[in-house]
Amino acid sequence: MKLQRVLQYAKYLLSESIEKGEIAVDATAGNGHDTLFLAELVGEDGHVYAFDIQQEAVDATIAQLKENGLEHRATVILDGHEHIEKYVTQQIAGAVFNLGYLPGADHGIITKSETTIRAIESLLNLLKINGLIVLVIYYGHEGGKEERDAVIDFVSQLPQKNYNVLRYEFINQKNDPPFIIALEKKK
Numbered sequence: 001m002k003l004q005r006v007l008q009y010a011k012y013l014l015s016e017s018i019e020k021g022e023i024a025v026d027a028t029a030g031n032g033h034d035t036l037f038l039a040e041l042v043g044e045d046g047h048v049y050a051f052d053i054q055q056e057a058v059d060a061t062i063a064q065l066k067e068n069g070l071e072h073r074a075t076v077i078l079d080g081h082e083h084i085e086k087y088v089t090q091q092i093a094g095a096v097f098n099l100g101y102l103p104g105a106d107h108g109i110i111t112k113s114e115t116t117i118r119a120i121e122s123l124l125n126l127l128k129i130n131g132l133i134v135l136v137i138y139y140g141h142e143g144g145k146e147e148r149d150a151v152i153d154f155v156s157q158l159p160q161k162n163y164n165v166l167r168y169e170f171i172n173q174k175n176d177p178p179f180i181i182a183l184e185k186k187k
């Protein structure tokens with residue numbers, strides 16, 4: 001038995017909630033690793049909507065999909081995830097966020113609590129029963145702790161009768177390691 005690492009566990013959660021033919025959202029496309037993973041999960045008949053505010057991230061994500069021959073399974077959108085409802089109206093099976101900055105790019109361009117929370121609210125409206133929103137929270141950078149605290153405050157107050165809210169975290173690691181928040185919509 002080995003405890004799953006944070007990124008591994010995030011993938012496991014997504015793979016448990018998303019089935020072939022369904023719709024999934026990557027709220028922070030970045031270099032496209034999660035978009036590609038979701039494109040594999042939804043299969044030929046499903047679709048992924050991926051968002052990022054940086055052209056460089058959109059380009060990297062499209063390149064990642066093309067390299068794997070899966071560009072037809074995803075729509076990569078240069079816009080903030082707070083505008084998700086402008087683009088996605090169908091029910092979604094799952095969504096993922098990686099909060100923070102794009103590795104290898106401008107560390108000043110970060111996700112922010114207000115827009116992150118607005119996006120979570122939109123996604124909760126679109127989420128199927130038993131669907132999951134998985135947030136991987138990186139908070140070691142400037143502004144990261146403020147976003148972490150605001151997100152925790154928001155998700156802690158989601159009504160228990162409608163949502164299960166999980167925190168998965170290694171609490172003895174140094175250097176502000178990322179942790180997971182998973183939101184499950186109940187019946």
Ligand SMILES: C[S@@+](CC[C@H](N)C(=O)[O-])C[C@H]1O[C@@H](n2cnc3c(N)ncnc32)[C@H](O)[C@@H]1O
Nearest residue numbers: 028030031033034052053080081098101102111
């Ligand atoms: C930690 S990175 C994502 C890493 C990505 N999952 C990967 O596989 O490479 C966070 C990304 O969120 C993006 N971002 C920041 N604010 C955003 C917003 N309001 N809407 C969508 N993306 C945003 C940043 O541009 C950055 O690329």
